Amino acid sequence: xxxxxxxxxxxxxxxxxxxxxxxxxxxxxxxxxxxxxxxxxxxxxxxxxxxxxxxxxxxxxxxxxxxxxxxxxxxxxxxxxxxxxxxxxxxxxxxxxxxxxxxxxxxxxxxxxxxxxxxxxxxxxxxxxxxxxxxxxxxxxxxxxxxxxxxxxxxxxxxxxxxxxxxxxxxxxxxxxxxxxxxxxxxxxxxxxxxxxxxxxxxxxxxxxxxxxxxxxxxxxxxxxxxxxxxxxxxxxxxxxxxxxxxxxxxxxxxxxxxxxxxxxxxxxxxxxxxxxxxxxxxxxxxxxxxxxxxxxxxxxxxxxxxxxxxxxxxxxxxxxxxxxxxxxxxxxxxxxxxxxxxxxxxxxxxxxxxxxxxxxxxxxxxxxxxxxxxxxxxxxxxxxxxxxxxxxxxxxxxxxxxxxxxxxxxxxxxxxxxxxxxxxxxxxxxxxxxxxxxxxxxxxxxxxxxxxxxxxxxxxxxxxxxxxxxxxxxxxxxxxxxxxxxxxxxxxxxxxxxxxxxxxxxxxxxxxxxxxxxxxxxxxxxxxxxxxxxxxxxxxxxxxxxxxxxxxxx
RNA sequence: UGCCCGAUAGUAUAAAGGUAGUACGACGGUUUUUGGUACCGUUUGUCUAGGUUCGAAUCCUGGUCGGGCAACCA
Numbered sequence: 001x002x003x004x005x006x007x008x009x010x011x012x013x014x015x016x017x018x019x020x021x022x023x024x025x026x027x028x029x030x031x032x033x034x035x036x037x038x039x040x041x042x043x044x045x046x047x048x049x050x051x052x053x054x055x056x057x058x059x060x061x062x063x064x065x066x067x068x069x070x071x072x073x074x075x076x077x078x079x080x081x082x083x084x085x086x087x088x089x090x091x092x093x094x095x096x097x098x099x100x101x102x103x104x105x106x107x108x109x110x111x112x113x114x115x116x117x118x119x120x121x122x123x124x125x126x127x128x129x130x131x132x133x134x135x136x137x138x139x140x141x142x143x144x145x146x147x148x149x150x151x152x153x154x155x156x157x158x159x160x161x162x163x164x165x166x167x168x169x170x171x172x173x174x175x176x177x178x179x180x181x182x183x184x185x186x187x188x189x190x191x192x193x194x195x196x197x198x199x200x201x202x203x204x205x206x207x208x209x210x211x212x213x214x215x216x217x218x219x220x221x222x223x224x225x226x227x228x229x230x231x232x233x234x235x236x237x238x239x240x241x242x243x244x245x246x247x248x249x250x251x252x253x254x255x256x257x258x259x260x261x262x263x264x265x266x267x268x269x270x271x272x273x274x275x276x277x278x279x280x281x282x283x284x285x286x287x288x289x290x291x292x293x294x295x296x297x298x299x300x301x302x303x304x305x306x307x308x309x310x311x312x313x314x315x316x317x318x319x320x321x322x323x324x325x326x327x328x329x330x331x332x333x334x335x336x337x338x339x340x341x342x343x344x345x346x347x348x349x350x351x352x353x354x355x356x357x358x359x360x361x362x363x364x365x366x367x368x369x370x371x372x373x374x375x376x377x378x379x380x381x382x383x384x385x386x387x388x389x390x391x392x393x394x395x396x397x398x399x400x401x402x403x404x405x406x407x408x409x410x411x412x413x414x415x416x417x418x419x420x421x422x423x424x425x426x427x428x429x430x431x432x433x434x435x436x437x438x439x440x441x442x443x444x445x446x447x448x449x450x451x452x453x454x455x456x457x458x459x460x461x462x463x464x465x466x467x468x469x470x471x472x473x474x475x476x477x478x479x480x481x482x483x484x485x486x487x488x489x490x491x492x493x494x495x496x497x498x499x500x501x502x503x504x505x506x507x508x509x510x511x512x513x514x515x516x517x518x519x520x521x522x523x524x525x526x527x528x529x530x531x532x533x534x535x536x537x538x539x540x541x542x543x544x545x546x547x548x549x550x551x552x553x554x555x
Numbered sequence: 556u557g558c559c560c561g562a563u564a565g566u567a568u569a570a571a572g573g574u575a576g577u578a579c580g581a582c583g584g585u586u587u588u589u590g591g592u593a594c595c596g597u598u599u600g601u602c603u604a605g606g607u608u609c610g611a612a613u614c615c616u617g618g619u620c621g622g623g624c625a626a627c628c629a
Contacts, residue, residue, distance in 0.1 A: 006569050034629055069628060125627055132625055136557045139625090170627055180558040182625045191627035210629045233560060234624050255560085257622095262566085268629095310578065312568045314561095317622055321566050324579050334592060368592065400590070409588055442588065454588050521589050548590040 008313040010049070010254060014057055014225060023224045027059030030223050031085065031092070032214070034066045035077035035198070037268035038283040038290045039084045041304070041325070042259040048308035049256070050227055051090040062221055063092035067099045068213045070197040078198070080283070084291040089301050094221075098213045099199045101220055105208045106160065108216055108246050109171060109189055113152045117245055118189060119145055120155040121172045128170070131177070132185045138178035139185045145174065159192055162205045166192050173212075175241065183238045187211055215239040218251035226251050229258040230315065259311065260319040263473040264289045265481050279491055280474070286528075286539050287474045287495050297471065298516055298526030298541030303332040322473065326542050333516045333524045333541065338365045338373070341411065341456040342504040342519040342538075344468060346385040349457065351416060353435045354382040358459070361442065363412040376507045379462040380413050385503045387521075390455045391432050393421065398551070400453030402432060408453040411520060415440035415449050456520045463503035466536035469528065470497040509536070516541065 007015065018025045029050040033039065039047075054061040063085060067073045085092065112118040121144045123131065133139035147155070159169055171190040179185055189212040194205045215238075218226045226239075236253050243250055260266055265274075266289060274280045274288070283290050286297035294304065307328040311320050341363075358381045366373035386402075395403035402408055407417045414436040422431040440447035477483065477490040504519075511517065511527045518524050523543040531537045 008568090012571095032629090036629085066629065072628080128627080129625070134557085134625055138557095167627060182558085185625080188627060193627080207627095209627075214629085230560070231623060232629090234558080236559095257561090310567080312578095314568070316561050316567095318567060321579070324567075327579060330591090339589080367589090398590090411588065413588095415588095445588085451588085453590075456589075518589085518591085521591070523591095544589075544591050546590075551590080 009315065010053060010225070010227065010256065010313060011056070013254060014053060017224070018057065026224055027054055027057040028062070028222060028224045029054050029059065029227060030062040030064050030218065030221065032064045032066045033081050034069070035074060035081060036069070036072040037077060037272055038080050038292055040266060040268070040271065040291065041261065041289045041294065042266045044088060044291060044304050045259040045308050045311065046227070047085060047088055047090060048305055049313060053225070060093040061090070062094045062096050062223070064096040064098065064217060064221070066210070066214065067097050067197070067199060068207050068210060070193060070195040070207060073198050075198050080292060087295060087301055088291065088304065096221065097199055098217050099197060101213070101217055102200060102204055102208070104220060105213060105216055109156065109208075109212070110153065112173065112245060113156060114149060115245065116149060116174070118152065118171055118173050119147050120152050120159065121145070121170050122168070125167065132182060133177070135182065141177055142172070142186070145186070159190070159206050160204070162194070164192055166194055168192060181234055181237055183211070183234050184241070187238060211235060211238050212242065215242050215251065215253070216246065216248065219243055219248040222249050223251045226253045228253060228255055230255050255315065256313050257315055257317055260317070261289065261325070262319055262322050262478045263475050263480070264322065265475070265487055267481070270481070270487060273488070277488070279488060286469070287471050296529065297539055298524060299329050300332050300336070300516065303329040306332065319479070329542050330524070330545070333518065335368050336366075337516040337518040337524055339363065339367070339518050339520050340505055340508050341378070341458055342502055342508065342522060342525075343385040343387055343456070343458050344499055344502045344522060345388045346503055347388040347391060347429060347432060348460065349384045349386045349432045349434060351382050351384070351436050352419065352433050356382060358462070361412050378412060378505055378507070379459045381459045381461060383460040384410070384457040385460055385463060386432070386455055386457045391418070391421070391429065393429065401455055402434070407449065407451045408455050409440070409442070409451050411454050411456050412442050413457070414438070414442070415447060415451055458503045458505050462506050464506055464509045464536070465501050466504050466508070466538055468499045468502050468525070468538045468540065470499065470540045471495060472497070504536070511536065511538075
């Protein structure tokens with residue numbers, strides 16, 4: 001709180017507006033998704049921005065579905081969007097739909113026709129495109145541009161009544177065919193689409209275009225700050241033109257740079273292809289940058305909010321390093337996740353001087369949690385699973401694990417010394433033999449022995465099995481979108497690695513979905529929805545930072 | 556060869572004419588019963604050329620580079 005944070009450009013605008021008494025100091029934003037796909041991390045930036053601004057300035061935020069294109073929009077998407085926004089921790093003021101305003105929008109269009117500012121055009125799409133000219137050449141008027149108001153009124157009404165086929169006629173605004181801004185060269189306002197709408201059904205066969213719906217919806221809701229992404233900058237004069245000619249509430253549009261992230265694609269169209277063409281297993285595949293994918297992967301809402309806070313808001317194009325997202329989830333989970341032990345690649349360890357039978361040890365749930373977070377029981381015995389990579393026959397000098405003659409501590413248990421190992425006929429190590437120091441028990445160590453390394457383990461007779469899914473980045477390239485439509489060629493073939501059987505400590509049999517666990521020394525994991533009573537499946541959310549792996553790579 | 560937006564360490568983001576700072580990354584170290592965490596340190600930057608000014612990342616002009624705009628998508 002004491003830390004003063006500089007304002008982003010939108011906060012500056014809002015504070016300025018409040019200071020000047022604009023809108024009576026009222027702040028009302030909106031988050032306007034089109035229900036034609038699942039929300040992704042880029043939307044999270046927009047959500048955090050819109051809801052965050054309202055929260056900060058004591059305002060409100062509407063959730064408004066921009067559903068003016070019946071051909072691509074579905075209720076399934078509406079539901080997922082609502083779930084994701086809620087999960088992120090935000091509450092909208094009103095759940096609204098652009099389709100709620102179809103009657104008003106129609107009346108607005110009639111009003112513009114009456115003012116001589118809109119006309120029905122019978123030109124084909126190609127003809128209209130030609131009429132618009134090019135950025136360097138002015139457009140030419142449609143032969144239908146000067147129809148009388150009465151004729152336009154009649155024709156538009158007939159369009160609404162279903163008298164024409166798709167594409168036969170459109171309604172266009174009459175603005176300026178020689179404008180240097182292409183969007184002002186008599187843009188389309190309405191098109192004919194005999195399609196069933198997810199909300200209005202068959203009531204309408206004409207649908208407003210984005211430009212004739214968005215600003216007016218903002219105005220109807222008295223949105224004060226309509227925040228969108230950079231590509232809408234050239235639309236702003238049109239947004240203002242409609243508001244001005246219709247004489248409705250003057251909402252204002254502001255634009256910020258959308259989020260891009262390394263090693264991922266961030267367009268709904270591309271994500272849809274990944275889903276439809278089977279490169280991933282659905283919108284919520286844990287490798288997807290969707291909110292639902294991240295959630296299934298084990299990301300917390302808090303970590304995503306923190307990420308959105310750290311990336312900032314500005315108007316320049318950007319590409320955020322995924323490592324920042326990974327930092328955010330590690331930071332959050334470090335504080336929250338319960339520590340547990342799991343062996344992913346097992347090798348058998350025998351403590352030769354340990355008696356038959358078991359002993360119950362105790363392990364802290366989370367050393368980072370204030371007050372300790374309690375502890376759980378861990379059965380220990382003579383035969384344990386340990387990680388194969390924690391033993392080396394010929395260890396390099398800085399290897400602080402097991403090798404003949406070396407000592408390590410078994411986490412929450414005893415210090416052991418490696419005496420011997422067993423190999424099978426093909427040279428694979430099958431067993432490691434150690435002796436333990438009874439007086440070195442964790443928490444009551446009087447042995448005086450100091451070891452550099454600690455390794456995790458699971459008691460063989462008590463071990464529970466599970467499947468684990470290890471994820472890597474979906475793309476091999478830092479900027480897959482730069483490859484255009486061929487982005488799919490850059491998919492990382494090793495983005496999903498399934499380990500069918502790992503050994504986990506018995507307490508983990510009680511694992512629940514939506515909870516993050518740290519498998520000590522291995523990473524953060526969470527229970528996947530594919531789990532069933534007889535089969536536990538864990539997703540690795542993110543690995544732990546691993547400076548040893550880095551050391552090894554350096555050689 | 557039109558119009559619009561933008562340009563600060565590797566990546567983001569501050570500095571509103573007055574010491575270029577912060578985070579992530581990278582690198583090194585201390586602590587540690589997780590090679591985790593925590594803590595400390597190091598490294599690297601104002602696109603360019605002029606101009607205004609005592610003083611410019613900031614203001615002005617030209618250039619360069621990047622992005623967007625000519626869907627009956629949003």
